[in-house]
Amino acid sequence: MQKISSFRSIYLLAILSFVFACTDHSMPGPPQLETLVTEMNCHASFTFKLNVVESGNMHVVEYGIVYSASAPINPTPTVETNTKVIFSDPFSDGAKSKVEGGPCVPHTYYRAYAILDGGTVVYGNIIHFQYT
Numbered sequence: 001m002q003k004i005s006s007f008r009s010i011y012l013l014a015i016l017s018f019v020f021a022c023t024d025h026s027m028p029g030p031p032q033l034e035t036l037v038t039e040m041n042c043h044a045s046f047t048f049k050l051n052v053v054e055s056g057n058m059h060v061v062e063y064g065i066v067y068s069a070s071a072p073i074n075p076t077p078t079v080e081t082n083t084k085v086i087f088s089d090p091f092s093d094g095a096k097s098k099v100e101g102g103p104c105v106p107h108t109y110y111r112a113y114a115i116l117d118g119g120t121v122v123y124g125n126i127i128h129f130q131y132t
């Protein structure tokens with residue numbers, strides 16, 4: 001009878017060891033960005049703003065705001081074809097801003113972006129600014 005109970009104890013210990021040895025490994029996730037309303041003053045400067053909702057665990061090479069402010073207007077600005085405002089602050093969770101000159105045209109579409117290691121681009125929501 002003792003052999004059975006010691007066998008069960010060893011078996012139970014082995015199972016518990018396997019259960020506690022297994023851990024969840026998080027897969028690398030991209031950052032999540034939110035474009036914030038930019039303060040625009042055509043006679044002075046523009047304050048471009050974005051929020052890093054979650055920085056994720058993938059390396060970010062560059063981030064900032066991309067905007068389209070030329071004719072014809074592109075309502076979906078991309079880093080490949082439009083003007084970028086590159087932020088220099090370290091990439092981390094929270095709101096970021098950068099003061100710079102910007103477009104002073106009737107319509108501007110802009111959004112936050114982050115370029116990941118390997119060239120993949122992650123974008124935030126698009127905001128439309130209409131100057132009257």
